[in-house]
Every structure is written in C-alpha cells, then in structure tokens.
Amino acid sequence: MSTSFRLPNVLGLAVLLCAGTAWAADPPDAAATAFSGCSECHDTVAAAFASNPHARTAANPGDRAICESCHGDGTAHAAEGDATLIKVPKGSAGAGTCMSCHQGGIGASVSGRGAHSTAGVTCGECHVVHATDPTEPALLRTRGSEACMSCHPDAAHQFGRPYAHKLGDNAMTCASCHDPHGGRGEKSVKQTRAGELVCVGCHTDKRGPFVYPHVNDVAGDCMTCHQPHGSVNEKRLTRSRVDQLCLECHTGTPGTFGSQPPSLHDMRSPRYQNCTTCHTAVHGSNSSPLLLK
C-alpha cells in the first residue's frame, strides 16, 4: 500500500469508530446518571461524573460505590448531611487515594515519589477530578502548558527566546518531553517507547544508529550541544559560533574523549569557522568516518 493512502485511512478509521459509537449511543438521560444516595444532593457533580473517565471501568455507573471508592463510606454523611462526616481527599493524603489506582496502568506513571510530590505539589494542583468538562484530556485544570508555566516562569522565558521550540496549544506542550509524574531533573525527561531520548521521537533523522556516530547517548547526547527549551543562539546551540562549540570538545587532551582537528584547519579563515560546512553529517554518518556526508 502506498504510504500516501495510509494516513487518511487511519484517520478515517479513527473518526469512524468515534462517530459511529456516538451514533449508536443513546441520548443523554439525566435520570440515568443518578448515583444512588449521592446524586440527591450532589446532582450536578453526579450528572457530570457519569461520563467521567473514572466511571469508565465501573460495571454500574450509577453505583455510589464509585463515589465511595475515593470518599469512603458515605452512610453517616448521607444520613446526617454533615460535611465533616465524609472524606475529601486533599493534599498528600489525597494523592495517596489517587495512587491507589494510578500506579501502573497503560499510559499511567509508576512514579510514586516524583519530583512534584517531593516538593509538596500533589495531584489536585494540576488535575480536577470533578471536572465540569469530563472530556478534557487528563482532567487538567488548565490546557496545554499553562499549569506548568504558572510555577516555572523561568522555563516560560526560555521559550520566549528567538530560537526555541514552539510551545503552544497546536504544537508542543511541556508534557511532550517531560513526564510531570517523573523524577527530578533529567529523570523527568521522557523516553521514546523504545527507551531512547525523547528528542529522536520527532527528530527521527538523528536517531540512527549510524555506522559512524557522533554524540549518541554513549558519550554525550543532544543536550551536549543544544539547549532544548530555547537558546539565544541559532539552532538552539549552546554557543554562538560553531567552531567554538566544536573545539571545546575537539581539543586533544590526555584521558578525555575528543579528537584534535589537523593543522589544515586554519581557524582564521571563515571556511574553517563553520565546521559543519564540510562535516555536514554532524549527527552521524553511514558512509563517512569524518562525518563529511
């Protein structure tokens, strides 16, 4: 099959499945959303919750056991109407309630003690369980990267640099590369499904493996030369001049990895200040040991 036909086919199949199921589904019925015992008072929450992702695995969506799976036994609360007689998961204790289920399913993180939780940022800071729009992906309080930027203004400014990944609603988000449930620092950076650095998930032409690799996660990785959020330098490089960037590693020093360019490289000439003009295959080559092509 020609690859040009695959995309519309897959796209069509997905929408067909989605729309077809919608066609077959019954119209909304407010009565059917009742959570016996809870919906009498919490009717708005109950109505929205019937289609909440948390109700997807329940055999009987109207069963108040769904509510009680997070809020505990509500018998006394229902009888007395006293708000103090029901458990409201909040803070780190509330996170424990979430983690009792969200600890390893498909697409779910397995990190219990992630960087955010260690710093006191718990599930409810970013997610809202009783979302008014239960179709909002991941039940996030805000769309895209807004939640991240509100606490990480320094990262927001990095994306404001002229050479930056485009961060926005219709392009990347912070979660494209970072796992907000992951560990500190580099541990928050996602991997591809095959365990590679997340960068090559999009920049597939840099993935290799190459017969003659350059930096390739064995000695050095993408961040050795690039600043992924945003840089003041072209190509998000860590240095404004390519020859400066290259020579900082490529200076022969005993005990370290990095070859010395031969003396024909006269750095006073613009020709040699632009190393990649000749060494075009700087990310790796299958045919040139010197990464010339």
Added chain:
Amino acid sequence: MKTRHISLVALMLLLGWATAADAQSTQFSLGIGYQWVDLSGNGDMYKSQINEDDGFFLDDLTVGHTNADGYSMRVDAAGFGGNPSGRLRLESALRQVYRLRFNYSRAEHYSALPMLANPVLGRGIVPGQHTIDRRFDNLDLDVEFLPGRAISPVVGYSRSHRTGSGTSTVFAGQDEFLIDSAIDETVEEYRAGLGFNVGGFAGNVTQGWRSIESTEDFALAPGAGGGNNTRPVVGRDVTARDYSRTNSFEGSTPFTTARVAGRLGDHARLVGTFTKADLSTDSAMVESIDGSLVSFDLARYFGGRREEATGKTDGNDWRGEIRLEAEVVEGVEFSAGYLARHRELDGAEVMSTLYSNTTNFSGLDPRSIEVLLDAANALSREEKALEGTISLSGLGPARFWISATQVDQEIDMTVDAAQVVIPGGQDGSYDRSVRRVSSGLDVDFGDLSLAIDMRREDADEAVMRTDFTERERWRARGTWDVTQAVHVIATAERMDASNPQDGIDYDDETTRWGVALNVEPSKNLGVRFGYDLFRNDSTIKVRIPQDFTIEDSIYHEDGEALDAGLNFRAGRFSFDGGYSQFKNGGEYAFTLNRTYARCDLSFGEKLGAGLLYDSRDFSQPSLAVADYEARRYSLVLRWQQ
C-alpha cells in the same frame, strides 16, 4: 502553502462529518480565522523563528459529547493553514468497552539562518548554506480495551513522515560545493500490550515493532560549480560540473517495555520498569562528481569520482530500574532505587571509490585509482546507579528531603583506523563515577511558601572535556498570595560546573532569577508582569588547530526578558494583550520585541468575532541584514453551541 490549505479544508470536512454524525453533541465551538503577515527585512530569519504565513487557520475547534451510557468523545484541533503547525486530537471512550486516543500533528520546519554554515557571509551572501524547508506529519493511535480493571489489552500504531527540501554542502576536491537536497522519510510503529491490575500490583507490558525508510537525494545547486573557495588549489581552479548523491536507509527496531508497581503491605511500595530495544539498520550511498578537482590524500588532480558504500549497524539497548518506597513511620518516607542501563552500537561499512582522469601534481601518470575501505566501529555504555532518599513531612509547615546517588559509568569505544587523522582521544575505555547529594526544604505558611534545594556532584574524572568534575546547583522559589487578587512568584538559580584538570580548566557559571506578578482584582480583569535575568560565563582551554597553541574559549550570555500584559472582559467584549522584550548582550547580541493584542466580541450566545494583532521586531546590531519586522493581523469568526 498549497498543502497547508488542502490540509485545512480536509480537516474541516472531516470534522464537519464527525459533528454531523454526532448531532447530540453537548459542546461545540469552532473558530476560523484569516491572517495577513506584513513583513519587512530578512524573511528567512522570520521564517526560521516564526514562520506564520498569509492564509486561513483554525483558531480552535472543540467537539465534546458525553452521555449516560458512559460514552464520551472529544475532538479538538487548532492551527494548520497559515499556521506552521497544527494539531488534531480525538479521544473517545465507552465505559468498560474501550478508550481510543488519536493524535495527529503537523509541523513545518524552516531554517535559513544568516550565520549558520556560512563561510561566504563576509561576501555579504545570506542565508547560510545549510537550509531546510520540511514538513513533519505525525500520528498516534492507541485503542485500549476495558473489559474490567484486571486486564486491559491495548493496540497502537504510530507514523511519522518527514518530507521537504533544503540545501547542504559537500566537501570534494579540496572545495565545498552548495548542493540541493530532498528527503523522504517514514517511521512506522505497531505495538500491542496488556495492562493489568491484579492483587495490588498494576502495570503493563508492551511489545512494539518500529521500522524506518529514508531516502535523501542531493544534486549540485544551480550556479554552484565554482565552489566556496575562489582561489586556485595547487595552481588549478577547482570546479564541479555535476554532482549527485543518494543516501538510503532502512531500519527495524523491535522493542519491549514493562512496568509494574504494587504495594508490599501497608507501608511499602515496589516499582519496576524495563525497556529493551534491538536496533538494526542497512544503508547505502551512491555518489558521483565530475569536474576539475584535487586530492591532497592522493597527491593528484582528478576529473571525476564515483563512490558506493553499504553499511550495516546493530545496537542493543536495555534499561531496568527497581525502586522500593516505604513509609518508615508517619511523616518519614524512604526510597531506594537501583538503575542499570546498557547501550551498545556496532557499525560496519564497505566503500569503493573510483577516481578517474587523474594526474599527479607534476602532470604525469594519468590513470584511474580504485580505493576500497572496510571499516567498523563499536561503542558501548554501561551505567549503574544507586539512589536513596529520605523525606520528612512531619515538621509542621516544613518538608525536608535529602537524597544521595552514586552513578558508575563504563564507556568503551573502538574506532576504525580510517577515521583517525591525528591519533588520540578517539577510542579507549573510560570509567567515571559521579556522586551526587541533593536536598531540599519547603516551607508552606499558607499564603507564603518558600522552597530551596541544592545539588552537589563530584566526579572522579571527565570522559568528555566539557564534563564536570565538580558541579553545584542552588535553586530557590517563593510564592506569595499577597491578597486574594495579588500573587507573586520569584525564582532564582545558580549553577557552577568546573573541571580544573590541567589543559582543560573548564569553568561554567550560570545565574538566573525571575519574578512574576499577577494581579486579578476581579474575574474580569487581570494584569501580569514578568521579569527574568540570566547570565552565563564559561571558559575552557582549547587548542587552535593551525598552530596548536592553547587559548581560552570564552563564552558569555547576558540576557534580560520582561513581559507585561492585561486582560479584561466587559459584557460581550474581551481583551488580552501585552508586550515583551528579550535582550541578549552576550556574544550574540540581539533584541526581540513582541507586542500582541486580541479583542473578542460576542454576537449573542452562538456567534462571535475576534481581531488579533501580533508584531515581532528582531534586531541584531552586529549583522543588520538579519533584522526583520513582522506584523500579523488576524480576523477570527467563532460559532459555538
């Protein structure tokens, strides 16, 4: 541009169909706009940074539907058309039956920068010789079946397609020639897995198969036969009459991932992950060039060269981690983890090169020369990390944590003699141990919270010259809800990295601090202000190739960013606007000013319109030819129900 509009029309038809099919949608909003871009100055620079274009665009599309049977569906999309990127996301689920997630994104990547790979900048020629104008189409589809909580099978498919043109250079005959390029690359991935949640243990196992096919063609750019070097080489002008090259590449990567997490009693939890991938590729290259050329390696002139190469690579990657988390007593948590990582790559290549019409520098011995190369490379990295963390949360408003890690790395490299120009620094075995201690303290007084953390690392040796042997980082962050309407966030960071080894003398110091102020006196009015300063000073010794002298390589960034904005809503009218300025005063000095405003007006409950203005001015004092001024005006019509 044509493809942008075709995509937008196709998307609208598709979504129109979905919307019609789902006549019971509880949520629908659609905003379509048209934008005009008024550009002066360096258009290539603008496209490299922004790349907005005239044309229609999708401001926003959201279709959401839920019903009492547990069915939910959401489609949201934005971008496309005049926008360089676009995204369509579809999520659909039926309770206890399935969950479907589909993502399609498109990005256009343009890069034609004035300084990058531009040895002819001194002659006033811009842009540089490495440019790209490419499009990425990516899609992901995952369907998870939900017969119950215990077992959830999942199947998925991903496809990434990269096409486009560009320019590059080729080094041949002691000169570089500008060449045109065209790439067509497809990556496909199929996967199937099983999620489980049994006996207090939850996790998933996935098996995937990834393949890649790539072809890139190169040809001499029109008028580029003279090369970059205008001077004769060994008394002869070096020129190219014709050049062509095709690089083709195929690869396959089966991979396995597994994750499991579960409770061990009431106070402990065990987490484990494992990923394994077997990479293999086959590559081929055919290249030919004709002209008047010189080879110093062969000490000859030559009139043509034909090269064919076939390569093969194999790789084996795996990574496993196991971690125990325990609450020793209330408020005291402990975790200990062990991570092992292995990456191994082997590459081999056979190349045949035929130099035709050759003469040596004295004009004698005209005959063709055939060269055969059989080369191989190998690299591997083994890494083991042990980590322990203690967290204390029973300290009133304070939380404290401390963590210690030791990472042991073993790196082996075997390099083929063919690539050794100057012996040394290209192969060998390197062992490196990094010890890391980090700790943090958070204090929460309700309206005021403060957090500070530090990390100190010591390494016994550097593998690469820019590796640290000592590194220390301090970070501080404070948030203050001054009143219900006034919120302040301040952040500060300082990092020092160094390697005092003789001949390297690496020292890198980065400082950054920023403050953001948000004032929201009412739901209808908000004012925001942000200010950020950063500075980087780096020095390292480098050896200058032409005379082998040692010099300091000095790099300096001195940046300042500020932004201010206002948003308010009054009845059917809303406004959001602001100004930002980014200035860098370091090695690469420039100023980027941005002003934007958006006004929206509703005509009743269903219809509305918006006006957008976005201006960006970029100026680079040292290279005025890079400057641009761009104004973008947009009109958006909205419909919602």
